[in-house]
Amino acid sequence: MTNPFDLSGRIAVVTGANTGLGQGIALALAQAGAAIVAVGRSAMDETRAGVEAAGGRFHEIRADLSTTEPLQAIVDDTVAHFGALDILVNNAGIIRRADAVDFTEADWDAVIDTNLKSAFFLSQAAGRHMLERGRGKIVNIASLLSFQGGIRIPSYTASKSGLAGLTKLLACEWAGRGVNVNAIAPGYFVTNNTQALREDPERSSAILARIPAGRWGEPSDIGGAAVFLASAAADYVHGTVIAVDGGWLAR
Template sequence: MNKFSLNGRVALVTGANTGIGQAIAVEMANAGAHVICASRSGCGQTLVKIPGAEELHLDFADPMAAKDVFQNRHVDILVNNAGIIRRDDAVDFTETDWDEVMDVNLKALFFTCQAFGRAALKRGSGKIVNIASLLSFQGGIRVPSYTAAKHGVAGVTKLLANEWAAKGVNVNAIAPGYIATNNTEMLRADPARNQAILERIPAGRWGDAEDIAGAAVFLASDAARYVHGTVLAVDGGWLAR
């Protein structure tokens, strides 16, 4: 089991204040990593769960917010979890909502990977885990910019793996299924949508944030050293249906 240990590693998790990001941060700490919790609103609740963790303010409304983070700070593992969502019919979707989602969910993710990669490539080691989505594979409903961005996350993950795999840097992604978080609160509150979603999930339940955390630890560990460019669905069987 030592291959799954993160002892001695430093992990930076974006969007670590709640939901999936918080669960990943906690589980990486449990696996032995020193965790840096990044968000735009503060990670107080997460820090309570992880004694000794650091906090870092990053607001990806500026896609270049992390461009200098890795210059004087050693980080072994980067988890790009921060993201936002906007919902509306495609015919009514605004340019503002399009741009805000694309900036946070895709542009910021790429340039954060770039900044991390510059440092990781010099030392010949590093792990990136991007948080993609089922909508990296499917179209979804009423979330055009989110769908476009998450398709982009899958593509960027594969591109970076192609360029960096031989240089000691693993780049992979996780595609969460329907997880009970703030982002899905509106869906769970809609009886018809909630029922339709549950009927489609072979596991018969919404996922928990902790269901994603174990996959993140695996991809960040030596157990996944030969895993490159994968978009791992953790979805209760949704895509198999």
């Protein structure tokens, strides 16, 4: 019987794959059989080593996703190197922290451009290729802030709420044409974006007290959801946002 979670022969682009959640997702997809195109601003030697150790093929693309300029080239490079693009994971993201009354336009624009604008236009570029082939999987990395307000992160909250909305919009347009668009909403994970929170004893303690699982998530914890949404097992799943949060939203 065919394994519906098998990604053998599939080509997956993962943005922000040099560290954290992107790296965890890239490794999980590789372990399921996918070839990985890792996109990021810095060296991805550790990700490459993990993918190749899992027996996966690996291709690296250096790109700054604060601008839309490299997005079509990412799709073109992927197709030129591997012959196709089957899976896109929009993981790259940044965060800026300040009280709403002090938040700057520069910090607003930087976060929205990377987290929302580039995610949409990379999905558009990849979507054209997928729609032409009649199949594809797009997985957006949303956030608990797609559901909640948070504090001191207005542009991040807006970007992740917007990304959840775009996930549904694209699903409505593309579900009938063979392309699945879904999202994962990670909870509190050990990543660069949460370093400031983890180093604040009061905030870290308050966060842990609310997580039923009793711990911060590790990048490896998100891989299973990514493999599911990228696989044939999710062929009838469209426009959903799956929380991987240790039970945070349930409390």
